Amino acid sequence: MQNEINFDDQRFREILDKIIELFSEFGIRNLNMDDISRNLRISKKTLYQYVKSKEDLIEKLFYYDQVKWEDEFAKIKVEELNAIEILFTVSLLVTEEMNRISSKVRFELKKYYEPAFNQFMIAKQQNIFRHMVKNMEKGIREGLYRSDLNIDMIANLYVKTLITMHNKDYCVMQDISSEELFKVLFESHIRAISTPEGIAFFEKRKAEIQEQNRNNNS
Numbered sequence: 001m002q003n004e005i006n007f008d009d010q011r012f013r014e015i016l017d018k019i020i021e022l023f024s025e026f027g028i029r030n031l032n033m034d035d036i037s038r039n040l041r042i043s044k045k046t047l048y049q050y051v052k053s054k055e056d057l058i059e060k061l062f063y064y065d066q067v068k069w070e071d072e073f074a075k076i077k078v079e080e081l082n083a084i085e086i087l088f089t090v091s092l093l094v095t096e097e098m099n100r101i102s103s104k105v106r107f108e109l110k111k112y113y114e115p116a117f118n119q120f121m122i123a124k125q126q127n128i129f130r131h132m133v134k135n136m137e138k139g140i141r142e143g144l145y146r147s148d149l150n151i152d153m154i155a156n157l158y159v160k161t162l163i164t165m166h167n168k169d170y171c172v173m174q175d176i177s178s179e180e181l182f183k184v185l186f187e188s189h190i191r192a193i194s195t196p197e198g199i200a201f202f203e204k205r206k207a208e209i210q211e212q213n214r215n216n217n218s
Helices: 010-026 033-040 054-074 083-100 103-112 114-141 151-164 178-193 196-217
Strands: none
Touching (some): 010 033, 010 054, 054 083, 054 114, 083 114, 083 178, 083 196, 103 114, 114 151, 178 196
């Protein structure tokens, strides 16, 4: 399927972005292809130039998510940033994704499109795992992370926790959001693996970001 997709087509990307917004607002099951084309103000013929069916659309949305993530990650100048700064940058991307795709949409994808969802989650876990391993190796070289880390085990635990977070039954506190959970996971991870120098840098950057957010909201 991947060879059939041309994500260099800006029109196609715009259509997929708008469909994600529609699904977040109305739900996936509540929209058929007629509803989608009508809301996008395009003909069904135009829509079917890009996708064969609603199931095909869902599969392409999964793959599009991976492409967008890699596009955003490629913009990060990893050679110019230390390991903790990279994690701060990536955490913003994760938070943006959580805000962009509602828990309702995730639930419907898992319930009604389970094979495609499972395949997507496996690929995503493997991708995050690879990035986490590279980040820890970089942090150790920089003296920001402890040298005695079991890198593969820590990366695996982090990824599993990150994925499990999206389960609505994960936390007994009903009013806590996935974004709040992620912030706790992110900070706990850095504090657990960092040297004193790494923790000092983390505290400095955290304070700077909090100050920046306060200024932006004032």
